[in-house]
Amino acid sequence: MIDSLCDQGGEEDVAVAAFYCDFLSQEEQTINNVIGAILKQLVGRGGVAKGLREAFQKAKREVGGRGPRLADLMGMLRTAIASLPQVFICVDALDECLPRCLPALLECLRDIGRESPSTRIFLTGRPHVKEDIQRCFTKMVVIPINPNTDDIRNYVETRLDRDADPEAMTTDLRADIVRVILEKISDMCVGPFRISTPLVMHAYQLCHVDSSLFRSISALF
């Protein structure tokens, strides 16, 4: 998405800031760190550098130095956005954001959107965070992403092309693997990027064929 926005920007001066929420780094991904990370990607392009230096120097003088306050970060972010013609902010996997941080993060994004209506905000997450997001953005556009057969086929075929043991592959085996995975995925309502070992075991039991198919499927994931 980020790359598409940058590419489509073409001649225009488009700034894209992105953040990936991650379950495994939740503790680190505090609201200040997330806003700071977005800000980091937008400064240096506009005239925020001076304000940033001043805020940093001031904070350094305080006992032991301290991290930037959220209000400071938001102020700098507003300045940065105001200095740019078009800003896109992308935040991935909001469901993986620390639950106590999510409302604050959404409020920050809402405030930015209000002050700078040209800013475009792109969010992704599992369906259950939709209500949280809607509380802040009542009129947002929602696009459901479903496992798309073409995408899955494309993904599985590409993985098969990268098979470390291509000699073992036959046309029939290849067709079986694609078929089994497609069947299994449509049953389970999960996407191709989440194919796990239990799913591979399942796929194997489902097709009752020789062990070469199992080995091939296992090798893929």
Add this chain to the structure above:
Amino acid sequence: MRWLSPLEPNNRHQGVRTDRFDGVGDWLLETGEFREWRGGEGETDMAVLFCSGNPGVGKTYLR
């Protein structure tokens, strides 16, 4: 810059870019919703686009 945030989302972005498969999610770029959102001029209503989906459907890997 580290003072602003110790997090480095660009590293993650590089990883996603490497693992991405060509063509995955291209359909999204063609939707009316996306185009309107992308080109929307100053309409706050259209400022936010939310892609919702189950685990592993490829939300992160939309291109």
